[in-house]
Amino acid sequence: MIVAAEAKDGEAIQEIAARAGVFDAVEVATVTELWEEYLQKGAQGSGYHFIVYREGETTLGFACFGERALTEGTYDLYWIAVSPEERRSGIGQALMRAAEEAMRQMGGRLVVVETSGTPRYEGTRRFYASVGYQAEATLRDFYRPGDDLVIFTKRLK
Amino acid sequence: MIVAAEAKDGEAIQEIAARAGVFDAVEVATVTELWEEYLQKGAQGSGYHFIVYREGETTLGFACFGERALTEGTYDLYWIAVSPEERRSGIGQALMRAAEEAMRQMGGRLVVVETSGTPRYEGTRRFYASVGYQAEATLRDFYRPGDDLVIFTKRLK
Numbered sequence: 671m672i673v674a675a676e677a678k679d680g681e682a683i684q685e686i687a688a689r690a691g692v693f694d695a696v697e698v699a700t701v702t703e704l705w706e707e708y709l710q711k712g713a714q715g716s717g718y719h720f721i722v723y724r725e726g727e728t729t730l731g732f733a734c735f736g737e738r739a740l741t742e743g744t745y746d747l748y749w750i751a752v753s754p755e756e757r758r759s760g761i762g763q764a765l766m767r768a769a770e771e772a773m774r775q776m777g778g779r780l781v782v783v784e785t786s787g788t789p790r791y792e793g794t795r796r797f798y799a800s801v802g803y804q805a806e807a808t809l810r811d812f813y814r815p816g817d818d819l820v821i822f823t824k825r826l827k
Numbered sequence: 828m829i830v831a832a833e834a835k836d837g838e839a840i841q842e843i844a845a846r847a848g849v850f851d852a853v854e855v856a857t858v859t860e861l862w863e864e865y866l867q868k869g870a871q872g873s874g875y876h877f878i879v880y881r882e883g884e885t886t887l888g889f890a891c892f893g894e895r896a897l898t899e900g901t902y903d904l905y906w907i908a909v910s911p912e913e914r915r916s917g918i919g920q921a922l923m924r925a926a927e928e929a930m931r932q933m934g935g936r937l938v939v940v941e942t943s944g945t946p947r948y949e950g951t952r953r954f955y956a957s958v959g960y961q962a963e964a965t966l967r968d969f970y971r972p973g974d975d976l977v978i979f980t981k982r983l984k
Contacts, residue, residue, distance in 0.1 A: 697897060740854060742971040780968060807964030809980060811937060814899040823966060 674794060675720035677709055682729035683722065690751045692790055701749060704734060718748070721768055723761050731761045733769045735781075743779040743788040766801045774826045781826065787818035798822045829925040832877035832889060834866055839886035840879065847908045849947055849953055858906060861891060875905070880918050888918045890926045892938075900936040923958045931983045939981060944975030954977045 675683065687693055687701040707716040716736075723731040731752035736746045747769060752761045763799030773781060783798055785791050787808065795805070803822035832840065844850055844858040864873040873893075881887040888909035895901045904926060910919045930938060940955055942948050944965065952962070960979035969976030 700896065739857065741969060744969055779972075782966065782969075807966055807978065809939065809964055809978060811982075812898060812901055812939075815936075821964065821966060825968075 671725075672723050672764060674713070674732045675708070675722045677815055678708070679720075679724075679732070679767050680705055683720070683732045686729070686751050686753050687749065688734060689754055692794060702732070704748065708734075719769075719772060721765065721772065722763055723752075730756045733765045735769050735773060737776070737778070738782065741746050741780075743777050745773045745776075745778040745781050746784045747781055755781065761800055762797060770791045770824075770826055779826050781824045783822040785822065786813055787820045788816075795820065795822075828881050828884065829878055829921060830881065831870065832865070832879045834877045835879075836877075836886045836889070837866070841875070841888045843886070843889060843910050844906065846911055849942060849951060855975050862906065863940045865891075876926075876929060878922065878929065880909070880922055886924070887913045888922050892926050892930060894933070894935070895939065900934050901932045902933075902935040902938050904938055904940045918946075920958055927981075927983055932933060936983050938981045940979040942977055943970055944978065945973075945978045952977065952979075 674823050679742045683705060684698065684702055687698045704716075704718045705720065708718045708720050710716070713719045718734055720732060720734050720738045722729050731750075733750040735745050736748065738746050750762060750765055750769070752759075752765070770778075770781065781803075783803060786800070799805075803824045805820050805822045807821040809819040809821075811817065832890060840862060841855065844855045845919055858972050861873075861875045862877065865875045865877050870876045875891055875893045877889060877891050879886050888907075891905045892902050892906040893905065907922055907926070909916075909922070927938065938960075940960060942951050942955070954961075955961070960981045962977050963980045964978040966976040966978075968974065
């Protein structure tokens with residue numbers, strides 16, 4: 671079941687982010703920051719939308735997205751992550767579909783996802799490609815020398 | 828003279844942004860938001876660095892920049908604007924040089940500037956090119972349909 675995240679999902683969200691294996695401590699801290707703003711101000715007030723995939727009472731994955739300032743209908747997908755044990759089970763695809771549907775309903779027409787060009791993120795890039803995203807732009811050495819920013823986009827129908 | 832902006836520059840900064848002719852009301856409001864954070868928390872606390880070009884007591888231009896989260900040494904140049912009457916006087920170039928020098932001193936190695944691909948911003952894009960920036964990436968229809976994001980970058984020596 672995919673629903674808007676509630677306070678009780680907080681611990682699992684942070685654990686899933688920490689255990690994803692590709693995010694370092696600073697990146698995980700960023701999830702916590704966005705999550706706290708979402709809890710305090712809600713999705714409208716914070717601009718951050720969190721959704722979770724739950725099986726019974728267990729939270730197995732989450733996604734976080736929000737509209738980019740100064741655009742009309744362009745959304746950033748900030749995070750999408752699934753519990754390591756549940757990979758390849760279709761939860762990531764289901765979360766992506768739900769996120770896109772939510773963005774579309776809010777007037778979203780373009781989704782932007784930023785990731786790294788290093789080998790460590792190859793699985794991540796492959797996942798985006800598999801759900802219809804295109805690597806539209808690259809900024810060389812963006813994160814650090816040798817670590818490019820790759821910007822994936824998808825036009826919502 | 829180019830110096831770190833002080834409270835007394837606030838009015839001029841917002842007026843220059845409003846009169847620049849390329850920014851709409853929402854974009855000008857963004858300057859105000861960043862400026863207020865800078866005044867309250869300072870450059871270190873807010874992450875926004877404002878510098879101004881002053882002639883005597885008159886503020887004729889400003890620039891605003893800050894390090895991008897999750898990167899090592901990548902800086903966003905958020906704004907650079909000069910009073911319409913003072914265009915083509917070299918103030919923009921001088922502000923750009925001072926901003927780059929400040930970023931370099933803080934460990935900056937890559938500067939990123941985002942702008943629009945529409946004809947209205949042609950002068951802006953020409954200015955960036957004239958001071959050594961390259962249009963490294965484009966995201967089609969980013970701001971709105973027909974209005975691309977063009978990302979300029981410059982490697983600091």
